[in-house]
Each structure stands twice: as C-alpha cells, then as structure tokens.
Amino acid sequence: MKPSSVVWALSGGSAVAVGFARFGYALVLPSMQADLQLNYAQAGWLNTVNALGYLLGAALAIYFVARLGNRRLFIWGMVLTTLSVLASGLTHDFFWLSVFRFVSGLGGAGAFVCGGVLAGVLGTRAIVIFFSGGGLGTLLTGAVLPWLFEWHGAAVWPLAWIAMGAVCLPLSIAAILSVRAIAEPSSRQVRASWPWRRCLPVLVAYFIFGLGYIAYMTFMVAWVREHASGTAGPAMIISVMWVLLGAMTLLAPLLWARLFDGRRDGLPMGAALFVLMAGAALPLMLPNLAGIWLSAALVGSSVFMVPSAVTGFVKNNLDRPAWGNAMAVATSLFAIGQTVGPAACGWISDRAGSLSFGLAVSAVVLLVSCLLALRQKPLG
Structure with missing residues (x-):
C-alpha cells in the first residue's frame, strides 16, 4: 500500500465504528421499533447496551494496549464491529x-x-483525516436509508443492517491492511506514565462532550419529525x-488543518466545541429547514474534530509509549x-414536557465543555 493511501x-x-455502527443505527432504530413493536424502554436499551459495550471496550484498552499493542486491538475491533453490524440484520x-x-x-x-x-504516528493531519472518515458512513446512510424505509416500509430494517455490513467489509479489510505500514507506538519495555492531573481540563471536557453531543x-431525528414542516417530507x-x-x-x-497543526493547548478542542454548540442550538432558535440543515452542516464540520483535538493534544504533549493508555483513559x-x-x-425532556428543552440543555453542556477545554495549557 502506498504511504499516501495508508x-x-x-x-x-x-467510518465503520462510528459512521455505520453508531450513527447509522439512529436511522434504523425507528423502523426496528415499529416492526418489532418495541416499547421505549426496549428501544432505549438497544442504545444503552451499545454504549456499555463501548465503555467496556475503552476500559479494556487501558489494560491491554501496552500488552497487545494498538495494531492488534484495532484489528480485533474492526472484525468485531463489522461482524456485529452484519449479524444485526440476521x-x-x-x-x-x-x-x-x-x-x-x-x-x-x-x-x-x-x-x-495509529493515525498519530503518521502526523497531525492524519489524525484529522482518520476521525473525519466517520463522515463517509454518515453520508452513505443518510443518502440511502431514509428513502429505503419511505419506499419499502419499516419491515426492511434487516436489509439496512446487511447492506451497511456489506459496505463495512471492504472498508475493514483496507483499514486492517493499512496498519501493517504503521509502526506500533506502544511498548512493553517502556513505562507509559503520563501527568494525567495536568490534563484534567481536556479530560473533563471530553467527558462533558460525551454527555452533550450524543443527545x-x-x-x-425525533425532534425534526415533531417540528419540521413545509413541502419537504420527513424522508x-x-x-x-x-x-x-x-x-x-x-x-x-x-477547514481545521491550520488551527490543529502542532498546537499543544486546548484551543483546537475549544474551537471545535464552540462550533458544535452553535450547531446544536441553531434549530431551536431557527426551527425551519434552513436552521435544520445549517445545524447539520455545523455539527458535521465539528463533531469529529473534538476527538481529533484530544488525540492531537495527546500526541503533541506526551511520549509515544503513553499515547495508547492516555487515549484509552480519555475515551473511557x-x-x-x-x-x-x-x-x-x-429525563430532562420528560420533566419539562418538551424535547426542545432537553436539547437546549445539551447545547449549554457543550458550551461548558468548550470553556473548560480552553483552560488547558501545554504540558511542557
């Protein structure tokens, strides 16, 4: 494989882990709920159990990354994710x-x-490209799945999973082959300690980001179905x-290359979070097609830049053997x-009797995360 294509x-x-397996699920769930007659608790559980799996995976990475290495954990992660996407349609x-x-x-x-x-081994630009790959899955699922359900009904949701899994297969194979060209940054011989207390602004901001963006x-999608009106249909x-x-x-x-290149403080993360917060709040202030679509553009331009910024911070401030452990802690x-x-x-939306109120709170949470990230100073 050519170095430029790695x-x-x-x-x-x-694309597989986030674009298809996580965000694509949001488009499939309403049809699954309708066809399988799932109640809200069951539908919510399918989302929660996926998040619990993600949490366990991140926690296990803290323990195993120095022993098994990033390349081996990445390969197993790709295999498990792709097979589980396919199996969900069976x-x-x-x-x-x-x-x-x-x-x-x-x-x-x-x-x-x-x-x-592993992207960090290739450079800051590679980090940004890696995380932006999630947009491929989001774009493809958005272009196809709403129309699939509009034309063929909710009962075809297994086909949606199988189709996503079929696309994940070549993407996974290419990704697995690419890691052979990347040096393993972790080492059993080198102690992977790092000053986590001095990283608290970024770490806590990343936790708060997880709270806010996922709402x-x-x-x-549910909010759009409730509030969007006009000549365009929901699909x-x-x-x-x-x-x-x-x-x-x-x-x-x-869009972000210049700001992200080589910075060692929390400014890249804070800037991405500010744009994300603006995108999350926009449809609440402008509840029409322009507001909804501009909101999606702002969120798309920033949501994956937050993990890119955290990874860039780790790469630019810590020794290479500590990267895997630090990222596993941050991701946990x-x-x-x-x-x-x-x-x-x-819960907040139920108490307030309005989904808009819950989404407004999530936008405020993202603003808090932004302000906290901006307090992060370089470590050296």
Whole structure:
C-alpha cells in the first residue's frame, strides 16, 4: 500500500465504528421499533447496551494496549464491529439484537481509540483525516436509508443492517491492511506514565462532550419529525440533514488543518466545541429547514474534530509509549458521558414536557465543555 493511501485506508475504521455502527443505527432504530413493536424502554436499551459495550471496550484498552499493542486491538475491533453490524440484520430476536449492539460498541471502541493513536504516528493531519472518515458512513446512510424505509416500509430494517455490513467489509479489510505500514507506538519495555492531573481540563471536557453531543445525535431525528414542516417530507428532510452532516465531516480536515497543526493547548478542542454548540442550538432558535440543515452542516464540520483535538493534544504533549493508555483513559471518560447523555436528556425532556428543552440543555453542556477545554495549557 502506498504511504499516501495508508491514512485514507485507516480512516475506514472510523467510518465503520462510528459512521455505520453508531450513527447509522439512529436511522434504523425507528423502523426496528415499529416492526418489532418495541416499547421505549426496549428501544432505549438497544442504545444503552451499545454504549456499555463501548465503555467496556475503552476500559479494556487501558489494560491491554501496552500488552497487545494498538495494531492488534484495532484489528480485533474492526472484525468485531463489522461482524456485529452484519449479524444485526440476521435476527429479529431482541436478546440477540442486544448482544450484537453490545459487541458493536465493544469493537468500535477498540477501532476508534487505537485507530486514532495509529493515525498519530503518521502526523497531525492524519489524525484529522482518520476521525473525519466517520463522515463517509454518515453520508452513505443518510443518502440511502431514509428513502429505503419511505419506499419499502419499516419491515426492511434487516436489509439496512446487511447492506451497511456489506459496505463495512471492504472498508475493514483496507483499514486492517493499512496498519501493517504503521509502526506500533506502544511498548512493553517502556513505562507509559503520563501527568494525567495536568490534563484534567481536556479530560473533563471530553467527558462533558460525551454527555452533550450524543443527545443531538440521538434525538435530533425525533425532534425534526415533531417540528419540521413545509413541502419537504420527513424522508427528504432527514436524508439531506444526514448527508450534509456526513459531507461536512469529510470536508472538516480542510477547514481545521491550520488551527490543529502542532498546537499543544486546548484551543483546537475549544474551537471545535464552540462550533458544535452553535450547531446544536441553531434549530431551536431557527426551527425551519434552513436552521435544520445549517445545524447539520455545523455539527458535521465539528463533531469529529473534538476527538481529533484530544488525540492531537495527546500526541503533541506526551511520549509515544503513553499515547495508547492516555487515549484509552480519555475515551473511557467520553464513553461514560455518552452512556449517561441520552437518558439524561430524555429525563430532562420528560420533566419539562418538551424535547426542545432537553436539547437546549445539551447545547449549554457543550458550551461548558468548550470553556473548560480552553483552560488547558501545554504540558511542557
């Protein structure tokens, strides 16, 4: 594989772990709920169990990354995630769907954490490209799935999973082959200690980011169905929204390259969080098609830049053997926030009697995360 193509192949890991397995699920769930007659508790559980798998995967990476290495954990993560996406279309049994969603989160954490670390070996630009790869899955699912369900009904949701899994297969193979050209940054012989207390602004901001962003990604489709009006139908509105989100994610490396290059403080993370907060709040202030679609563009241009910024901070401030452990710790905190976020937003919305109120709170949470990230100073 040519060196110039390694990072693009590696970014398939982000496309599979996030674009298809996590964000694509948001488009499939309403049809699964309708066809399987799932109540809200069951539908929520399928989201929660995936987040629990992600949390466990990130926690295991803390323990195993020095022993097994980032490359091996990345490969296993890609295999587990791809197979679980395919398997989700092969059963109607709620127990097995829960198992596959858990495995998808477990594998996705390994692919996302270790893929980011391996991208760091290739440079700051490679980090941004890797995380923006999630936009490919978002774009493709947004372009196809809303129309699939509009034309053929909710009962075709297994086909959606199988189709996503079929696309994940070549992306996973390319990503797995790419890691052979990347040096392993972790080492059993070198002690991977790092000054975590001095990284607290970034670490806590990443936890709060997990709380805030996931509310938008979980509930925005439902909010659009409740509030959008006009000549465009729900399929058109949601499809354009998801395609814009994915397309802007793919363009994000061009937009953020100058700011991200070599910075050792929290400014890149804070800037990305500010744009994300603006995107999350925009449809609440401008509840029409322009507000919804511009919101998707802003969120797409920034949401994957937050993990890019955290990975860049780790790369530019810590010794290479500590990268894997530091990213696993950061991702575990993020995963806790991501697990709590949807339930918290739903609880707040139920109490207030308005989903808009819950989404507004999530935007405020993102602002707090932004302000905290800006307090992070270089470590050296």
